[in-house]
Amino acid sequence: MMTKRNMWLLAGLIALILAPLGQGNYVVYTLCSWLIFSMAAMGLNLTLGYAGQISLAQSAFMAIGAYTTALLTLPPAEDGVGGLGLHWLVAMPISVFAAFVVGLIIGFPALRVKGHFLAFVTLAFTTLTFLVLRNEDWLTGGTYGLVGMPRPDFGFFNTGKQLRFYYFTLAVFVVFCLLMWGIIRSPWGRAFKALRENSIRAESLGVDTRRITLLAFAIGSAAGGLAGSLVAPLVQFIEPGSFALVHSLKMLLMVVVGGAGFFFGPVIGAGVVILMPEFLRFTEGYYLMIYAATVIVLIIFCPKGLIGLGEIIRNKLRKDKKVRGDMDKGAQL
Amino acid sequence: MEQFFQVLLSGLATGSIYALAAIGFTLIWQAAQTVNFAQGEFVMLPAFFLLAGMHFLGMPFWMALIFGLLLAVFVLGFLFKRVLVDPLLKHGGLSLIIATMALAILMKESVKEFYSAEAQPFPEIVPNGSWDISGVIVSLTDISHLFISAVIVIGLQLFLNRTRTGRCMQATAQNPGVAEILGVNVKRMVLYTFLINGVLAALASFLITPVYLAKFSNGEYLGLIAFIAAIVGGFNQIRGALAGGLLIGVLDNMTATYITAEYRQAVPLLLLIAVILFRPQGLLGTSEGREA
Amino acid sequence: MSNKVMSVSNVSKRYGAIQAVDDVSFDVYEGEILGLIGPNGSGKSTLFNCLLGQTRPDNGSVEINGHNASGLSPSKLNKLGIGRTFQQLSVFPEMTVLDNIILAGQEHHGSMFSRLFGAPDAGLTPEADRLIAFFRLEHLRDEMAGSLSYGQQKLLDAAMAFMAGPSIVMLDEPAGGVNLTMLGNFKERLRTFNKEHGTTFVVIEHNMEFVMSLCTRVLVLANGAIIAEGTPDEIMNNQMVIDAYLGG
């Protein structure tokens, strides 16, 4: 028994499995970074799309994940900045946890203020993170960054080759999606949504808004940490500039463009930001301009993003077919 | 001691320009609950209007200045409100914030692609010159920045307090509902606020660009500083934004001189966080009318 | 008289020059349906907001089931056994009817962790279904709440207030904007619930006919103060009340 939705999901998964076959390393690399940014953006979606809070700290959480993973997995150095030489499987949970804890620590005071104030606090946090990464070079390698993070080796499966690393990333992505899905459909997820749609009503029904918002923020941060933990072995080079404020902005726009509050919205948004430039090469330097303009138009005319746009179009096409069954009954109530 | 006064003077001069951007930011917030994340780019752009006037339309400097000012008022005031803010207000603050973020990118990229990615020299509004007062170099530029900013702020205050339109604008900012009942044309007043923000942004632009040089990325830092100044000073007051701007200008320079250059940028940010957490109404603000 | 479930003492709230609520005290008894009426601007909404943690009163105190409830947040009040509805439509439009109802109950079940790792519905589906059936919304169970008609959403709003098994339900203008057929239906459901579960109701309402036919006791507010108290019959014949409504 397969519902239509599951069919689509299966088709999507098969497409993701087949996508890199026969492609050059470059395409495979780009697909990897698409999946990774999708995860970070899905985390941000929890904060923005579900809990309705603007966070500009996602790249800082990616930085926390990436630097933690790098420092744990890099081999010890005789001189300069070295690591502990641990396996990625050890480093990743620590990185995710670190991002989660920092998320809690930042979020706890910051969520007393909401909306644009939270945007400012997180913006400040991102810039401060950048400064610390750049200035404390005894730990982070400073402006030169950290180079040569090993790609994880699982004995029977070494991810050193680009294609293998892609399947590794895909596996992490699938597990991540399942976990996220679990959260979204749990009572927590219901509370997140309730908060976004009507926070006053949610509160009157016993939802502790502040705690739930904080959790949404911290889980979203943890997702950023996971993404960072994958960026380190993918690029094998990290430096503070890769996690500057502009990347937070980019991820925020990914969520909005894809469709904030839709489970797979950020995946589409990340695709637009990371994959589309490939197809729009002819736009040269204008890509970012066109993109920004599209975002504005989309927000004005279709605040629910591309997924929302898809829904509108689908509903238009179906309109004549489906008349709501409860309509006449509803009228007399 | 000379160093202290030197840096203080420079800080005040730069801070007075930050204040102009911060005041515009505050006005827009009051009038339309719009947090303009593109405020920095609003200060970046008019300089390019002026340059375009001079280099593409062949205008003399003073004509280009007026041209830039008018174009800024039209684009950053009128068009911004009509095209972006009006349709988005109904979707709520979140959408508007994100839209202004996108707008910031759009403005930066447009200048970069259509004008130049490189910094451009920008004509001095004020002639060069300086006095050496017992070791402190007092430049005409610094003094005139302070002076011009002061004139603008005082003028704005007089306009808001002493004219009928100004008082209507204030009533609108405080309580649009009541203002409407009292017969104020609220929509028009909100529009005026946007136009004034355009003027302030243009003036800040013309003052600061000779120092910063005209570059598409100038707004990134300026915008951030304008927010910080507005929030630190007190979001709902002109004098708050003024004090915030001056404070940040001085603090920034003092930090770089006496404490740390590496973490120079961190100081205003830490101040911002501290203010938001412990005194969200701002140092000079009152807590009324500040529901986040 | 039976037990006091809520006790309001000396609550006042001033907005600038307007004394919205002026030293109001009253008690609510278990199992009663208390009506709170008054002309526009009489302060009943402000009073309600003070009782429900939306607005902080200038002074006075509220006690609920023997606990001091002054200054508690809405979510804490909810945990103390207060359910409420809103004057404006207050459902979660992009969640299904079932999810709306489950949300209303989930925060009362299990711990933070069990809510993350336990069943997605926190085991509340059967109970939610019973409530949905009680309000005759079965055919809409899996529809998005936002697609319901106005009256249906009002019902759903009320159903949510009942989900957590509250001891007191506060209804804010439940009759507003609802047509007559639906209103009769609604009144009958409230009465049944009151009888079956012994739940106490406090109702703010404009619609005199609705209040008088539903409530067991009525308080009348004018200019922020209680001017009369009694059974519906007594109130309808009270000269002060008539003056307040006609003169106000």
Added chain:
Amino acid sequence: MIKKLLGATALSVAMASTAIADTVKIGFVGELSGGGAPAGTQYRDGALLAVDEINAAGGILGKQIEVSLYDTQTDPQTSRALVQKAIDEDAYVVWGTVYSSSTIVNMLVAQQNGVPQIVGAEAPNITQKGNPYVFRTAYGAHRGVPALTGYFRDTLKAKNVAVAWVNNEFGKGGHDVFIKEMAKVGINVTADIPSEAGAADFAADVSRIKEANVDAVFVYLHEEESARFLREAKKQNLQPKLVGEVTLTGQKVIDLAGDAANGAVAHVGLTAEANIESIKEFGAKFEKKYGHKTDHNGIKGYVAAYATKYVTEMNGSFDQEKFAQTMHGLTLDVAKYPGMLLTTSWDQDGELSRESFMVEVVDGKQVVTTTVAAN
């Protein structure tokens, strides 16, 4: 914009015509948009000018050069992906990037794939990583800055100096070398002042230098920041000599700083203003083709293209490993290889040396005061 579109069309036409012939592919990966665009586009224009000449003269070993352009948007991670892409598309050699922050990331990819890469980047660590496939077109700061040591010690007779540097991988590289060099010759660095890339307000920086009472200042900033620094220095009437490496006396800086640039001195590896026939001639060709002046990045791009040609022809084949081997320890004499503009050598690390210049800004013009021998 129109100019740009026309340019793009012209380029694609040129490519279409050559693609039919037997060609060799080159991947140009550079900063064509974003903050690095001024440098990256110069590098590209210089390279394409050389490509036109080489193709007109019969190409390399009879094959026409086909250049594919990849725009990094001045983003290191994008540049890494694009080097990969260029290699996927069979690039024989990769040219670029100009920004060190990008090169340091993407050079790993070229190394892993064994593809020679000729870069415009100048950060010291690029040739210190033991990467056998990376080659410079201008020497790194660790070669350039020491050339100034003598100037500080002997010409200026400085005892105390200040250094103002931009706190990123470019500035830090130069700064670290400078501190070491000064320690070697016993000059005190009494004020060490970093600033952010893109910094606009140098009032505090200049004031600190003034307070430090130094004999000379080493200014190691990007071009725009250099200009702002010079203006502030003039405003505060800063007396000590301002000395830079490459950027401080660039044409762009002079344009932006106006008369505040007068008197600034710099050691310049490549300058379009050098009073050398080959460079002047190149400058004229460049200006004729593109309608604007070249700078040192244009020269770098030109040299990258010609080096590719000469080394390949020396090998007699398009063998990438051999290319790298040949280039290590190679000296190309300008008399025999005019496309190099100046006699150029590469050492075992891909580091470059050639003669360089001391330049001073006089009346808004760069004037070469001395020529420094290759080291």
